[in-house]
Amino acid sequence: MPRLxxxxxxxxPVLRKGVIVNDVDRLIxxxxxxxxxGIMADAEELARRVARRRSALMTxxxxxxCLAVRASDRRITPAHWVIWPEHAMELDHPxxxxxxxxxxxxxxxxxxxxxxxxxxTDSWGEEVEEVSRKLGVNKASGLSLAxxxxxxxxxRIKGLGGKKRGKAIPLIHSWQALDPAGPSxxxxxxxLWGSLWEFLPDRVPDDFxxxxxxxxxxxxxxxxxxxxxxxxxxxxxxxxYRDEMQLIGxxxxxxxxxxxxxxxxxxxxxxxxxxxxxxxxAGSGVEELAGPPGSFACxxxxxxxxxxxxDERGWNQVVSRLTxxxxxxxxxxxxxxxxxxxxxxxHRQLRGRPAVKREGVFxxxxxxxxxxxxxxxxxxxxxxxxxxTSHICRQEGVKNRRELAAKLGWKHEQPLNAWExxxxxxxxxAEMVEPLLLEGLSYADIxxxxxxxxxxxxxxxxxxxxxxxLGKGEGKRGLGRKLGVELSRYxxxxxxxxxxxxx
Numbered sequence: 001m002p003r004l005x006x007x008x009x010x011x012x013p014v015l016r017k018g019v020i021v022n023d024v025d026r027l028i029x030x031x032x033x034x035x036x037x038g039i040m041a042d043a044e045e046l047a048r049r050v051a052r053r054r055s056a057l058m059t060x061x062x063x064x065x066c067l068a069v070r071a072s073d074r075r076i077t078p079a080h081w082v083i084w085p086e087h088a089m090e091l092d093h094p095x096x097x098x099x100x101x102x103x104x105x106x107x108x109x110x111x112x113x114x115x116x117x118x119x120x121t122d123s124w125g126e127e128v129e130e131v132s133r134k135l136g137v138n139k140a141s142g143l144s145l146a147x148x149x150x151x152x153x154x155x156r157i158k159g160l161g162g163k164k165r166g167k168a169i170p171l172i173h174s175w176q177a178l179d180p181a182g183p184s185x186x187x188x189x190x191x192l193w194g195s196l197w198e199f200l201p202d203r204v205p206d207d208f209x210x211x212x213x214x215x216x217x218x219x220x221x222x223x224x225x226x227x228x229x230x231x232x233x234x235x236x237x238x239x240x241y242r243d244e245m246q247l248i249g250x251x252x253x254x255x256x257x258x259x260x261x262x263x264x265x266x267x268x269x270x271x272x273x274x275x276x277x278x279x280x281x282a283g284s285g286v287e288e289l290a291g292p293p294g295s296f297a298c299x300x301x302x303x304x305x306x307x308x309x310x311d312e313r314g315w316n317q318v319v320s321r322l323t324x325x326x327x328x329x330x331x332x333x334x335x336x337x338x339x340x341x342x343x344x345x346x347h348r349q350l351r352g353r354p355a356v357k358r359e360g361v362f363x364x365x366x367x368x369x370x371x372x373x374x375x376x377x378x379x380x381x382x383x384x385x386x387x388x389t390s391h392i393c394r395q396e397g398v399k400n401r402r403e404l405a406a407k408l409g410w411k412h413e414q415p416l417n418a419w420e421x422x423x424x425x426x427x428x429x430a431e432m433v434e435p436l437l438l439e440g441l442s443y444a445d446i447x448x449x450x451x452x453x454x455x456x457x458x459x460x461x462x463x464x465x466x467x468x469x470l471g472k473g474e475g476k477r478g479l480g481r482k483l484g485v486e487l488s489r490y491x492x493x494x495x496x497x498x499x500x501x502x503x
Contacts, residue, residue: 023335027332027335029273031327049326065270068265069296073115073136084106085103105213109205124173127172152172192314193307217251263299265302280324312329358391358392362392400420432452
């Protein structure tokens with residue numbers, strides 16, 4: 001049998017640093033046994049494949065081989081991490097009462113090996129508080145998305161731990177190992193990369209030490225829910241706390257770009273197939289892969305490459321990484337369990353499906369309901385109702401609801417929209433202001449008599465002048481001449497003055 005380095009000795013290959021038990025590694029080894037001798041015999045082909053090591057695919061670290069630390073991890077405390085100043089997180093300190101401050105965190109290999117391990121739950125189930133403490137997240141909101149995404153199996157037990165009153169206590173359990181700094185819902189890296197991610201903390205040097213700056217992030221506290229329209233704009237502004245802010249988490253200051261980031265990453269040198277075999281088929285140190293920088297930084301500074309099974313490139317990336325660019329994905333057989341899939345299921349919108357919401361809006365429009373009434377009854381936002389009505393009018397080839405009612409012969413009268421109400425209100429104000437202008441009253445007198453604002457009176461007067469085709473500067477006297485009413489300088493006809501008033 002030919003050796004893995006291309007020389008035929010009749011001996012079976014021996015793995016020097018361990019035994020390959022992963023299906024992916026086994027398939028790659030079989031492919032290299034078949035294709036390796038031919039690649040090694042062709043100098044041009046070997047040089048072309050070795051040159052792939054300088055490409056971005058091979059130089060950028062993979063997320064599965066990066067150690068990550070979250071800034072908002074609740075397990076970062078002075079008990080196991082070196083924090084300066086030590087009182088930075090104390091809320092009762094006289095220098096910063098009720099408020100944590102910016103501080104420095106010294107990351108050491110001891111803390112990484114203790115808190116960056118995968119988290120496993122008991123098969124019987126554990127309480128939510130205990131699991132959240134292991135992952136370093138908030139009990140209330142830290143596990144909510146993971147529980148809704150069926151990451152955990154959940155069952156409830158009444159009276160657990162002697163708690164006879166109240167609701168049943170939930171016990172959660174996950175069959176997968178959880179990554180405390182995982183990309184989504186504490187998910188572990190894809191199983192194509194093997195189990196190396198569980199031992200990444202052990203790959204960090206024993207004397208490793210790096211100091212990072214961590215800053216608190218505050219947001220304003222508000223009453224009620226977002227988008228509640230029960231109060232006016234000024235009332236909502238007054239209901240905000242002006243001086244007090246709420247701590248929502250922490251951010252690292254990246255040592256490279258100085259930006260605030262949620263996570264920092266430590267790339268670890270990959271363990272490829274030839275590390276297990278104990279030799280490099282290229283045989284030259286010129287094209288050796290340079291090791292990643294041994295420091296924490298953000299994903300942009302390290303250029304971390306993400307992985308996806310959604311297309312063909314994912315399998316090629318795995319094979320190229322594990323063989324240092326000497327094999328392509330098309331040359332290695334895929335495992336039987338390998339599937340092209342997405343982490344989040346894609347929901348396709350089929351053509352011809354019934355639009356239930358739009359049909360409900362159409363029926364209520366036919367009955368003469370306003371937009372506000374439709375939104376309240378169907379539990380929709382007003383903007384969504386406006387979009388639905390515009391779709392309906394576009395399908396029928398009309399401009400508004402009135403034309404739609406006339407086309408379809410609806411019996412109920414259609415309400416005015418916001419723009420039509422604005423125009424109708426303007427016409428009503430103009431009809432109210434016009435006779436008062438002919439009496440010669442000033443804008444201030446008209447405002448006091450009608451109860452309208454001074455600005456509204458001026459807008460109504462401009463509308464009236466424009467309606468009668470009056471130019472700039474003609475004003476009330478020009479309006480009187482236009483309508484056959486003579487106004488004096490003081491707004492009252494001289495002939496109408498009584499002797500007493502003239503005296």
